Amino acid sequence: MHALVCFSLLAPPVAGHMHCWESTYPVYNNTPSQTPAGNPKVYVDPVDTTHFVIGTAGAMIFEKWVQPEPVWSAFRAQHYGYVNLVVYNATHLEATFLVERTHDVLDTVWIQRSKSPA
Numbered sequence: 001m002h003a004l005v006c007f008s009l010l011a012p013p014v015a016g017h018m019h020c021w022e023s024t025y026p027v028y029n030n031t032p033s034q035t036p037a038g039n040p041k042v043y044v045d046p047v048d049t050t051h052f053v054i055g056t057a058g059a060m061i062f063e064k065w066v067q068p069e070p071v072w073s074a075f076r077a078q079h080y081g082y083v084n085l086v087v088y089n090a091t092h093l094e095a096t097f098l099v100e101r102t103h104d105v106l107d108t109v110w111i112q113r114s115k116s117p118a
Contacts, residue, residue: 018063020078021097022053023109027072040094040108041074050111052095056081075107090116 025032026046033048043050056079065076080100087093091113097106 018053019055020053020063020065020076021056021081021083021107022051022076023074023095023097023107024051024072025074026050030070030072032072035074039075039105040110042110042112044112045114046111050109052083052109054083054097056097056100074109077106079106081106 023041025041026034026043026048027050028048034043034046036042056077069076075097077097081098082100084096084098085093086095093111094108096108098104099106
């Protein structure tokens with residue numbers, strides 16, 4: 001299934017979740033293909049899938065993280081919060097994780113394509 005998702009041009013997967021926020025680097029077979037530092041993280045023409053775990057609006061049950069942190073994990077947080085997901089056009093997507101009470105930005109990810117899909 002993961003191989004099929006990687007054929008898409010700009011398609012982050014949506015799936016079940018833990019009660020947390022986590023963003024990954026573009027990853028295939030547990031190996032990240034881009035690892036930019038800082039915030040925002042900008043992935044230009046990624047060939048692999050960037051995953052977003054968005055489960056912070058429900059019960060906070062403080063699940064345990066996999067330790068040590070996997071090399072593909074870009075950012076993790078256990079705060080009540082929400083994600084502002086904006087698809088600007090066929091080539092630019094922005095995902096921003098904000099803390100619910102303060103609206104502080106904890107993580108921002110940009111996925112950019114050099115050209116629009118055919």
